Amino acid sequence: MLRASLRGLLSRKLRLTFAVVAIVLGVSFLSGAFVLTDSLGARFERLYSSINQNVDVQVTLTDDAENDHPQPRLTQQDLDRLAAVEGVDGVSGDVSALGVVPFDLRDGEPVRTSGTPQLGVGVSGQDDPLRLIEIAEGRWPSAGSEVALSRYTAEQAHAGLGDRIKVYLPGAPAATESTVVGIAVYSGDRPSLAGETLVAFPLADAQRLFYGQTGQYSGASFRAAPELSQQELRDRMAAVVPAGFEAKTGVQANADGASEVQEGLSQLATYFFGPFAIVALLVGIFLIFNTFNILVAQRTRELALFRAMGASWGQVTGSVLVEAVLIGLVGATLGLLGGIGLGYAGSAAVGSFGGSQLPDAGVRVGVVPVVLAYTVGVLVTVAAAFLPAMRASSVPPLAAMRDVAAPDKPLRTLSLVAASIALPGAAMLAVSLAVGTSSGYVIAGIWIGMALVFAGLGLLSPLLTRPVAGLVGRAVAWGVSGRLGVANVLRNPRRTSVTAAALMIGVALVSAASVVGHSFTTSIDRTVTATLGAEVVIQTDLSGVPGETGYSEEALRQVRELPEVERMVPFWVSRQTRAEGSTPPFGGTFAVEDLTVVRDMFAMETVAGTLRALGPGELATDENTAKTHGWQVGDTVRLKADKGDAQPYLLVGIYEATPILTDTMFVSKSAIQYFAGPLVYQGYASLDEGADADAAIARIEQIMNDFPLVRVGDRASLVDELSTLVDTALAIISVLLGVAILIALLGIINTLLLSIYERTRELGMLRAVGMSRRGVTWMIVTESVVLSVFGCLLGIALGVGLGVVLTLALGNIDLLNTVAIPWTNLLVFVAVAAVAGVLAAVWPAWRAARLDVLRAIAYE
Known part of the structure; x- marks a missing residue:
């Protein structure tokens, strides 16, 4: 059986190539993160050794x-x-x-x-x-x-x-x-x-x-x-x-310095490469599963003959799993080599970036990337091939004597299983969102509920093949060839849904992130527009330490003296202030001159107590922070800032939380003695009616010219500042979409090639009755486009749903206040999927159109 498995694997190596590619991509990103980290660590070790050689x-x-x-x-x-x-x-x-x-x-x-x-x-x-x-x-x-x-x-x-x-x-x-x-x-x-x-x-x-x-x-x-x-x-x-x-x-100091840098690099590499590896492997599972599923279906007679000749079900299962192990080993080996290449390229890029003079230390490949590459590559492949292997062992010996295609099993059982998973997940989501807090149990309930709904709807996708894919088919099926292509897609809902699932997962993740990101930027924009009564915003770069970076009170005085400035509200900021006994620091602690002026400029709503001018040892905070810590007006809170011991503060007011004022608190200006430094970190200026905002910004920029980390702009600049991280994350997610589409495209190509192989006689008959090569090409293109757009639409529907749930969950803690659907982005996803479908059809359509008609008709 082993020899037969190896011989069969070699005879089908081209059909398994794309399954190997999926493993290669995932393992490359995974191992590349470790190789990059280790290689850069080696360069910094050599750097520290050279500069501290004496x-x-x-x-x-x-x-x-x-x-x-x-x-x-x-x-x-x-x-x-x-x-x-x-x-x-x-x-x-x-x-x-x-x-x-x-x-x-x-x-x-x-x-x-x-x-x-x-x-x-x-x-x-x-x-x-x-x-x-x-x-x-x-x-x-x-x-x-x-x-x-x-x-x-x-x-x-x-x-x-x-x-x-x-x-x-x-x-x-x-x-x-x-x-x-x-x-x-x-x-x-x-x-x-x-x-x-x-x-x-x-x-x-x-x-x-x-x-x-x-x-x-x-x-x-x-x-x-x-x-x-x-x-x-x-x-x-x-x-x-x-x-x-x-x-x-000196040796230990050099090693510690390099290790500290390496730790930071490791986190960066993990956060950058990690999502790509996860998406590639997750999408690759469906590609491998579908490939083995189709191959097992095509080898029904071969496997039945093995059974008829005395092979046990375990031997048949083992033969398929042996093929999976070999594919996993090949994919892991190539992926490890690819990861080494990524690590070397990344190390070289960092070593020459921005005038860097890091010494060359070659490529360092540790034990961890090698072990992970082979463990993940083989396990993922075997896990994806397990169900097809079990199906192979269930082929009865008598099937070798018949040439009858086994019909698809009814979808009733699958529907019941999917419903039993999705419905509890939906109930868990509803309860968690109704509770509306940020406790660990609620967060866990949201994530578990989303995972169950995700899995359940994924299993339900075969039921959606005929209505959804049929609707897509009616939009793109032109002529007889197009209708035949749509019919080919609908003839096997399970295969269609599994092929489309690879794209569905990638698009779902990207769509969910896009909904959350767009909701965040929209919430910030609307909040700033509706509540901020200042035309000019003075911000300090986030890379600086508040108090040590910013601008002086002399610069503040000069801004106030400008004729067009009506009011100027400065913020002294601490990012390290925390409640005594509480580990995480607050998102922002602001020392202000007069809270009543801040209240009016930011349209703050009072929830409890009063928002008045704060005296020494008094504070006001948002309702979320108060609820999280169990504080009420009149309580004394001990706060530890950047320096000095913890100080007592009397809570005199609680204000309504907004996306820009949550996990925050205000104290009087006297508290800046406990902050990292005396410099003003933020400032908001309202102008006289009719004043030229651009001219005011230009004058304030001149005043701030001596402070290199300070930027002056309008309200839009504040929105851009707050949205920077989201924009960066969305840019990375867009690349993730490209990776998902690439692997899904390979899956579609593989499915079409295997489908053409099992429909050889059918294609020969179509050519014999008059279908042209162009007609065959269009039929295959239609199949591919329907598959890709179907997967994209399922992914968008699932992703938008998950994105809305996440947005509502974040809205419960006032980080967001708007659910915004990025319709333009979603339409772009569909267009990209359609183009990908056309590209995926090029090779299969070329092969199908050039089949020898007589040989195809005689093919068994």
Whole structure:
């Protein structure tokens, strides 16, 4: 039986090719995420090793201390005590800060990077063998108005020696100008490590600018005497390291730095490649199932002969599963190779992106991607082939003596099973939505209910074949050939529905996400339009830390003094404030000057208490936050912000939650002493009647010119800001649709090719009675278009339903307030599916139209 299975598999290798492709795509994305992460991790390991090659011990913040605000610092006395440890042969204190932004001399705009840090460091003029950078041109800065730039930074800022350059530091009231006296490079004459910008200040000035006082360091690096190992020096220094810091060997510090980067890269790769792998494998299951189902149906006589010759049902089942295992192994192997290629391409792209100078470390393939590739590839293939294998074993021996096609089983049992799954799911959804809270049980009920409805409606799809596919057929069936194509689709509802299911799943997922995304952007747009009484919005980039980035009160005063500005409402923001004993921070805690002005500008509705001017130690919050924590007006709440201990606040007012004011709270301006910094993070300006909004925006932009992370715009810009993440997610989802359509297209091609194979005699008879090659081509094209559009329509119907359920669930917690159906997007999905159907028919139609008529008639 094994030899027979292998021989049969080799004879049908072309028909199984597309099933292999589905596994290849899924496994490629899955393994590619791990290969990319490991390969980039290897590059960063080599990077850290090269830049810290002279460092034997590093004293750095502990993991707990890194989350403190303000973070602990090494004093000059601490550094001297560490340097006095026996065996220390060199020391370099670390003075650095993030968010130090130089301005371009050419256009006066801030220099931007592609997500890499913008660094400021403090340097001393003396020789420092542990310093990461060295002067290539000019000298080190020594006076307070002097800086040195990395070569990459100088290129981006179009600055050279002797130029005056403007630089912004986080927390500073304004950008300052300094003279460029040096151009620095990293070891190996590298202008940059990973596309970051770097500005070097004199050591004492950097300490004052970054930390507020001199004699402060964020860490330090040490070199050991030649006779001492890294471990020995680390052990000696561990006894004198101050609280909040720890000593690591240079090797361990390099590994930890690379591991931290690798962890972030792993999450990014997983979130990017993961959905593609899931969709590819999920859609691929239907393609493989349908392929084996058709092949088993075509091999009825062959399998019955095996039974008649004495093969047991287990041997017949095993023979089909052996074919599935072999296909899974081939697909997994090719998918792993594809994943290695994706990982290498991604590593190369990141390594050369944005001026990056990451060292090359080749491709690193760990154990995890190999094991996952073969485990997932084989399991998915075997799982998809299991039911066809069981069907193969049920072929009676007498079937070998007859040439009678087994009729499809009635759909009554399938309908009962589908209803028994879908109806409880629908009931669970209804109850969960009626409860209308965000508790774990309700969320679980919604997800389980959607999964049951999804599965049940998927099983019901054969029942929808004749009405829905027939309706599609009437729209595209032109002439006799078109009607015959539609009849071919309707003759086997099970096969049609399984073929269409691959596209249905992909389109359903994309449609559901599109409904939620469109509902979100529409809700935000309507909420902002209906409630925000400000024509100008001043926003700080989300990448910045509120309080440390933003704009000064002096800039705020200048905006208020503009003649066209009627009112200006500033927000000081904390993203780290949390209730004592509660782990997640609130979505936003806003310190304001007068809540009554905010109330009027944002059309806030009072639910309980009063929305009045807040005094010190008072707060107001939205109804969802109050309900979640069980708060009522008059309660005292202890809140821990960015710095300092938890403080008591009296809850004086509760307001109605909206999509832009949920999981939020307001406190008085006096609370900003506990925020990360004093800078204003957001601002909303209402203008006098008849004022020119564009002119006002231009004037405010001039005022904010010294603050590189601040953007000025109108209400539409606020909507765009809030919708950015949704737009990015929808862009990725659109690519997911492409992957789903590609695999579904392969499934349609496979089904048509196998269908042509079993209808060879029928096609020969049609040609014999006068159907032209063009007629045969149009018949196959009609079949393909009906299949693809049928699957797309089922997917849209299912996806819109799921999207509406998710939108209603989010509406229960006031994250959304509108159900919006993206009809244009859905029509585009249908058009794309129709085009995909035409493309899928090209090869099968070409083969069907060129069958030899006499041989086809004589075919058995």
